[in-house]
Amino acid sequence: MSNTRTRYAPSPTGYMHIGNLRTALYEYLIAKKDNGKFILRIEDTDQERYVEGAVDVIYKTLRLAGIVHDEGPDVGGGYGPYIQSERRGMYLEYAKKLVDQDSAYYCFCTKERLACLKDEQDAAGHGHRYDRHCLKLSKEEIARKLADNEPYVIRQKMPDTGSTSFEDAVYGTITVENSELDDQILIKTDGLPTYNFANVIDDHQMAITHVVRGNEYLSSTPKYNLLYQAFGWDIPTYVHVPLILKASGQKLSKRAGDPSFEDLVSMGYLVEAIVNYVVLLGWSPCTNQEIFSLRELEEAFDISGISKAPAIFDINKLTWMNGEYIRNMPVEEFDKLAEPYYEKTFADKNVDTLKISKLLQIRTEILTAIPESIDFINELPDYDVNMYVHKKSKTTLENSLESLISAYPVLEAINQWNEETIHAALFAHIEALGIKNSLLLWPVRTAISGKAVTPGGAIEIADILGKDETLRRIKIGTEKLKTATNRSV
Numbered sequence: 001m002s003n004t005r006t007r008y009a010p011s012p013t014g015y016m017h018i019g020n021l022r023t024a025l026y027e028y029l030i031a032k033k034d035n036g037k038f039i040l041r042i043e044d045t046d047q048e049r050y051v052e053g054a055v056d057v058i059y060k061t062l063r064l065a066g067i068v069h070d071e072g073p074d075v076g077g078g079y080g081p082y083i084q085s086e087r088r089g090m091y092l093e094y095a096k097k098l099v100d101q102d103s104a105y106y107c108f109c110t111k112e113r114l115a116c117l118k119d120e121q122d123a124a125g126h127g128h129r130y131d132r133h134c135l136k137l138s139k140e141e142i143a144r145k146l147a148d149n150e151p152y153v154i155r156q157k158m159p160d161t162g163s164t165s166f167e168d169a170v171y172g173t174i175t176v177e178n179s180e181l182d183d184q185i186l187i188k189t190d191g192l193p194t195y196n197f198a199n200v201i202d203d204h205q206m207a208i209t210h211v212v213r214g215n216e217y218l219s220s221t222p223k224y225n226l227l228y229q230a231f232g233w234d235i236p237t238y239v240h241v242p243l244i245l246k247a248s249g250q251k252l253s254k255r256a257g258d259p260s261f262e263d264l265v266s267m268g269y270l271v272e273a274i275v276n277y278v279v280l281l282g283w284s285p286c287t288n289q290e291i292f293s294l295r296e297l298e299e300a301f302d303i304s305g306i307s308k309a310p311a312i313f314d315i316n317k318l319t320w321m322n323g324e325y326i327r328n329m330p331v332e333e334f335d336k337l338a339e340p341y342y343e344k345t346f347a348d349k350n351v352d353t354l355k356i357s358k359l360l361q362i363r364t365e366i367l368t369a370i371p372e373s374i375d376f377i378n379e380l381p382d383y384d385v386n387m388y389v390h391k392k393s394k395t396t397l398e399n400s401l402e403s404l405i406s407a408y409p410v411l412e413a414i415n416q417w418n419e420e421t422i423h424a425a426l427f428a429h430i431e432a433l434g435i436k437n438s439l440l441l442w443p444v445r446t447a448i449s450g451k452a453v454t455p456g457g458a459i460e461i462a463d464i465l466g467k468d469e470t471l472r473r474i475k476i477g478t479e480k481l482k483t484a485t486n487r488s489v
Helices: 018-033 054-065 084-100 111-124 139-147 195-205 215-231 261-266 271-279 294-300 315-327 331-345 353-363 367-378 397-412 419-433 437-449 458-465 467-485
Strands: 005-008 037-040 104-107 153-156 163-168 172-177 185-187 210-214 237-241
Touching: 005 018, 005 210, 018 037, 018 054, 018 210, 018 237, 018 261, 018 271, 018 294, 054 261, 054 271, 084 104, 084 153, 084 185, 084 195, 084 215, 104 139, 153 215, 163 215, 163 237, 172 215, 185 195, 195 215, 210 215, 215 237, 261 271, 271 294, 271 315, 315 353, 331 353, 331 367, 353 367, 353 458, 367 458, 397 419, 397 437, 397 467, 419 437, 419 458, 437 458, 437 467, 458 467
Parallel strands: 005 037, 210 237
Antiparallel strands: 104 153, 153 185, 163 172
16 A cells, blocks of 8 residues: 555635645545545634535535545544544644744734734835744743733744745745745634644644645745754645636636536536546646546546646536537436436426437537427427528528428328338428428428427427427418418418
């Protein structure tokens, strides 16, 4: 068994955006490629952002996506607890160890003082940095303030000189001048750790070997490394991944209306297609293959394929990929997926949905488009008579009327109504008339569907509608055309 251990550590903020899902997938695939362990850890110490029920959303999303964690709050493991708030007692002690070795210090500055400092820095055009006011406090002053229960935070003490370097699996060697590093808060006034500090402690205690996160954290990573070094701990392998942007160059944002994982599922995209597409946002295989199952990705994924360049989320590319998945599944499976949409569309529950699915599957890219494609089967829409005029088929209002009038008795004479008998009768009639197929089939299809685009042609639709409904609709079409051509037949 490999020593590789990765973790997905989401905050329960209410939904899974695309970047979160990609991080979870990369962490999972890195572990599985190396026969390692994938851990789920819930980071809930930021109570202001906590959303009730959000943990259930995390579990549901991972389950839907097929991402199975080896350790976590619900399955246990040897490195728990796996919920950060249940680990809260340990962080303060670690921070105090850093204070004892002069790698951190107590800060008693009030919110008011820090706000004034921020205003002064804004006025001077400087970046926001703590001015180390409390670093000058004597041990006696600190002891007195602690004894008086004055609120405090614990800040990391950054080196004054030199630089800190680290190796990233994607971006290579990154070096940051220590003078650029702010004395970040490790423990907040409520005694809980900040995200940055808790991550380091938890990752070490859980023996995490690889950390995947967005490249916006590249500049923060030296702070993590200084903590690892202060404790004398091994530093994990960092895998910083590129941003996911919209075509406009802006970051994806739920606030801006960009879809989350759950949104995409509700929009009619298959989970398998979403997972496949999201993995390819910033990663390329060593072949030209684009369609991967999750099992295939477990074999193919390699960190070396992760790009440094931003990835562009293209809903059209996802739609294409989704269509590929739909077309490649057994028709029975598509029929089952389409069932909820059929139930919403058809008042008549006796419709043979498998016949519809055989027509619809090759033309469907997203499931939510199904009702609009087949609503005419339930009820003939009030269509524009000019739909009968089709340049390619060379149909006009006049010859369409003639075709419907001549087709009616042919269809009426069919005893056993099915696709084969309808096809035989209409094509025999076409041959007898000596006309092009489209001169008859286009008007018939238009009359029985009332739509310019349908899944299937006149014969398939007539078979699904049944004899009585087909003849009824041809009568309606005939009357429309009579009115439009001012003819009485």
